[in-house]
Amino acid sequence: MASLFSISHFTPVTFIYFLLFSISHKPIFAIDVTNLLSSYPDLSDFSNLLISxxxxxxxxxxxxxxxLAVPNTLLHYSDLTNHHSSPSDSSLSSTNLADVIRYHVLLEYISWPDLRLIPPNGKLITTLFQTTGRASANSGFVNMTRNPNSNAITVHSSTSNATVLSLIKTLPYNISIFSIDSLLIPSDINLMASETRPPLGLNITKALIDGHNFNVAASMLTASGVESEFEQDEGGAGITLFVPTDEAFSDLPARLKFQSLPATQKSVVLRFHVLHSYYPLGSLESIVNPVQPTLATEDTGAGRFTLNISRINGSVAIDSGIVQATVTQTVFDQKPVAIFGISKVLLPKEYFGSHPIEGDNPVGGETGDDAPPPDILLSPENSPGFYGPPSHISSPPGLDMRSAAAAEKGLFWRVLLGFSCIVFCNFNLLLV
Incomplete structure (x- = not known):
């Protein structure tokens, strides 16, 4: 009887507490590194570099x-600080500086016990620099090795090494911060590269082919003749290109008949993917004026063929008015040219109307009021890379709660599980 009483008492009460606990602990977090570093004055210079x-x-x-953070006393002696010691010193470009800092971010959680398990011959680990598209071969990786005698952990690049000094902060299984004794410089970074270098004379088609998965866009650029126009625009404010992947072109609904557009309209669509200013990824993420004119705007008049650029769920979103794409990778970024891969072909509403064209309607006409909603719209919530794996901890300092939508989905399954438990327990009671 005691057992029966325990089961009947457990079922509703425990479920209610379980449900309330689940609602109050959402599993999605975001890392606030500068907040975590604010308690460590000796890392203030490195923290400032993360921000700048x-x-x-x-x-x-x-x-x-x-x-991997470098203390102030050691950072002061590094080439990075010497080259970037004053605002008037332009010997180290802002892109190179950011990539050096990205090289100190390892894209996996490593605890202090994990370091003790690193094999003596080393472990290759991906850095944030590798995700920019500017790292050649393995230059976006570091190799961490352990001395079996002293257990000292060394981080190797092809041009520099650093020794792990101590564990500064850890929030299992989200972030670990270790101090190291010197700055790490990736092999692709030239600290003496000038920010004010002359135009590159970049071959855009070659850059796209080298970037892989952009063959359709490269072919269209060559066939349209607009590539030379883009390359001539490298001077002055520079240019930023949003290039759809091959998958983005293959995903276009057949009814749009995109490939059947007249050559002149195809050229306008290609110009619609280009901003007449140089925007590295960090600038796109913090853009002040979200409505941006394109090269197509310059040809057709103000207010037409504009793009809306914003930051949604941690990614750069580009809205053409009828389709929303996200930046998936950096193909090339060297002032004055930035090339980004995007997940969708940007369809201008000036040619495709308010909704995607249905059936055999001529391209360029407006759809009727009863046209179904577009099925080519990319929802930011469903875009790859927006949400990482669930966290194993709840509300640690330095992490912000994110994504009520994701939490609601988790809540649905918890409620379903809870009711299943009630039915199962009551069924057991009836049997007894």
Whole structure:
């Protein structure tokens, strides 16, 4: 009887407490690195570099990282600080500076016990620099090795090494911060590169082919003849290109008949993917005026063929008015040219109307009021890379709660599980 009483008492009461606990502990977090570093004055210079390069913003949507921070006393002697010691010193470009800091962000959570398990011959670990598209071969990785005699942990790049000094902070299983004794410089970074270098004379088609998965866009650029126009625009404010992947072109609904557009309209669509200013990724993420004119705007008049650029759920979203794409990778970024891969072909509403064209309607006409909603719209919540793996902890300092939508989905399954438990327990009672 005691057992029966325990079961009947457990079922509703425990479920209610379980449900309330589940509602109050949402599993999605965002990392606030600068808040975590604020308690450590000896890391203030490195923290300031995270902020000034906008790398801290890049880290916000991630859920599992390891940061290698250099103390002020050691950072002062590094080439990085010497080259960037004053605002008037332009010997180290802002892109190179940001990439050096990205090289100190490891894209996995590593605890102190994990370091003790690193094999003597080393473990290759991906850094945030690898995600920019500017790292060649393995230059976006570091190799961590352990001395079996002293247990000292060394971080190796092809041009520099650093020794792990101590564990500064850990929030299992989201972030670890270790101090290291010197700055790490990736092999692709030239600290003496000038920010004021002349135009590159970049071959855009070659850059796209080298970037892989952009063959359709490269072919269209060559066939349309607009590539030379883009390359001539490298001077002055520079250019920023949003290039759809091959998958983005293959995902276009057949009814749109995109490939059947007249050559002149195809050229306008290609110009619609280009901003007449140089925007590195950090600038896109913090853009002040979200409505941006394109090269197509310059040809057709103000207010037409504009793009709306915003930051949604940690990614850069680009809205054409009838389709929303996200930046998936950096193909090339060297002032004055930035090339980004995007997940969708940007369809201008000036040609495709308020909704995607239905059936055999001519391209360029407006759809009727009864046209179904577009099925080519990319929902930011469903875009790859927006949400990382669930966290194993609840509301630690330095982490902000995110995504009520994701929490609601989790709540649905918890409620369903809870009711299943009630039915099962009551069924057992009836049997007894």
């Amino acid at each position: 390069t906008a790398v801290a913003t890049d880290l916000s949507p991630r859920t599992s990282i390891t940061l």
